[in-house]
Amino acid sequence: MTAPDYIVIKAKEDGVSVIGLTRGNDTKFHHTEKLDCGEVMIAQFTEHTSAMKIRGSAEITTAHGVVSSEERA
Numbered sequence: 001m002t003a004p005d006y007i008v009i010k011a012k013e014d015g016v017s018v019i020g021l022t023r024g025n026d027t028k029f030h031h032t033e034k035l036d037c038g039e040v041m042i043a044q045f046t047e048h049t050s051a052m053k054i055r056g057s058a059e060i061t062t063a064h065g066v067v068s069s070e071e072r073a
């Protein structure tokens with residue numbers, strides 16, 4: 001299997017959460033990482049991580065392009 005792509009998350013405000021969700025029958029949060037404004041996290045989907053949820057304002061770069069998440073109104 002080729003190495004999974006990395007995704008890049010750049011926080012645009014303090015307190016952005018990057019939440020990893022488990023792979024398999026149960027989809028649960030397994031890790032939450034907090035980023036402050038300007039901080040960058042580079043992450044992969046793995047055997048344990050099937051999805052990620054980003055909460056707060058951030059720029060997310062993936063092989064599919066760049067998307068922005070926004071803070072709650």
Ligand code: TRP
Pocket residue numbers: 018019020021031032033043044045046047048049052
């Ligand atoms: N232990 C986790 C794993 O190997 C670490 C991890 C990888 C992670 N990608 C992530 C945690 C994305 C949160 C979000 O799957």
